[in-house]
Amino acid sequence: MKSPSRSLRLFAACSLLAVLAGCSSSSNNTSVNLSGSVTGLNADGLVLSNGISIVAVAANATSFVFPSRVLIGSQYSVQISKLPATLICTVTNGNGITYNNSDINxxxxxxxxxNNLGGTITGLASAGLILANGSDTVSPAAxxxxxxxxxxxxxxxxYGVTVLQQPAPQSCNVVNGSGVMGVTDINSVQVNCQ
Structure with missing residues (x-):
């Protein structure tokens, strides 16, 4: 039969371990910071999101940190919620799962x-022409x-400009419609209609 003092010591030791375990499970050990680097941001207006957590990144910033930490074992997905009016931005290494207590940086x-993308049109006498560049479209008037x-x-x-819809009864074709955007506007795309 166990003595009451031995049982009391065992209970006290277990209680102490439980308290210590509770102290070690702070949010800093169960979640990590989500951050990264920024290049080329010379204007305000960039907003990034990770689920419901958002961060507005100021012009000329070189880094960002989300205000909400990510739980270990959770997925993260950094998305662009809003772009500056004059810039296009892309995210690399924006998706993953936190496996340990190392910050994601x-x-x-x-x-x-x-830059602007456009060009010239010759011979367009009818309505109905629709030009496309990916999902972006423009409908020049007759x-x-x-x-x-x-x-x-x-x-x-x-970029790649194509004829999405012909202006019946005419037929149009595109010349110089594809390429890579340089440092100035592209206005050399030619649309010839007959």
Whole structure:
């Protein structure tokens, strides 16, 4: 039969271990910071999100840190919620799972200026022409001699202008419609209609 003092010591030791275990399970040991680097951000307006956590990144910033920590074992997904009006930005290393108590700091956000994409039109006598660059479209009016897409293209990004809809009964083709956006506006795309 166990003595009462031995049982009391055993209970006290177990209680102490439970208290110590509780102290070690602070939020700093169960979650990590989510941060990264930023390049090319020369304007305000960039907003990043990770789920419901958001961070606004100021012009000329070179880094960012989300205000909410990420629980260990959770997924994270850094997305661009809002872009500056003059820039296009991309995220690299933005998705993953936190496996241990090491902070995530390798997310990269790269921004580049955006330029106009457009060109000239010859022979367009009918309505109904729709030009496309990816999901962006423009519908020049009958008699139009030029066009410009509403959405600008980031420097270093590819573009490809195609005819999405012909202006019946005419037929139009595109010349110089694809390339990579440089440091100035592209206005050399030619649309010829017959």
């Amino acid at each position: 390798n997310v990269k956000v790269a921004c580049a200026p955006r 008699g139009a001699q030029s066009f410009t897409f509403a959405n600008k293209v980031g420097q270093g990004f590819s």
